[in-house]
Every structure is written in structure tokens, then in C-alpha cells.
Amino acid sequence: MKKILILITAMFLFGCNEKIYTVEDFKNNKELLDEYRKKCKNGEIDGDSLNCQNSHKAMIGLSRPTNTGKWTD
Template identity: 85%
Template sequence: MLVLITAMFLFRSNKKTYTVEDFEDNKEILDKYRKKCENGEIDGDSLNCQNSHKAMIGLSRPTNTGKWTD
């Protein structure tokens, strides 16, 4: 039973974890993950949701020069 639980965890967590900097550098990935986090497709407590949220906050600060533009 423990082997099954461990295997499920490993396969489930096999997705890439993006850093705040990854999200700040790539608006498409940021937008994609923000949508998934907001609609519940990804657990809001996941590291990707936390990092994408931090990136959004960082990019919205008036003193930030921004890494991408619309």
C-alpha cells in the first residue's frame, strides 16, 4: 500500500515547478497558470499558484520596470 501511495505522489508531482522569475519572464506561462489556479484546475496552495501570484504582485508594483510588455 505504501508503494502505491508513493508512486501516486511521484507521478502526480512530476509536473514542472516554475519559479517567480520564470513567470515574470514569460507572460504566456503566467497567464496560463493564473487561469488554472483561479478556476480550481490547480490547487491554489500549489507552488506554481503561489509563485505565479507572487509574480503578478511583483510585476504590478509601480517601481517595477517589468520584464515584458503588452
């Protein structure tokens, strides 16, 4: 019985995690990027989370010049 309870608890805890988006996901979807930057800034999401880190990296990547000397979006 204990094993079943532990299994159910583990499934609940790991099943409720938020989807992790990659830097490329954020670069390709401005609305998603804006949504997560807002959530990270207002403390709705922990700033150390992967989504906050990846959204920050995407913003930095989008504001840097490319190797052709042109700025990205």
C-alpha cells in the same frame, strides 16, 4: 516483492508531479503566467500549490514600481 511494489508506487506518485515554476519563470514568460493564473482561478489547480503561489507573486511583482520609480511590465 512488497519492496518492489512500494518502490514502483512511489516512483509513479512522485514522477507524475507537475513541474514547479519559480516567480522568475513566470515573470519572464507572460503566456505561462496567464495560463497558470487561469488554472488557479478556475480550480483546475489547487490554489495552495507552489505554482499558484509563485504565479501570484509574479503578478504582484510585475505590477509594482521599481526602485527607480518606474512601473515594471
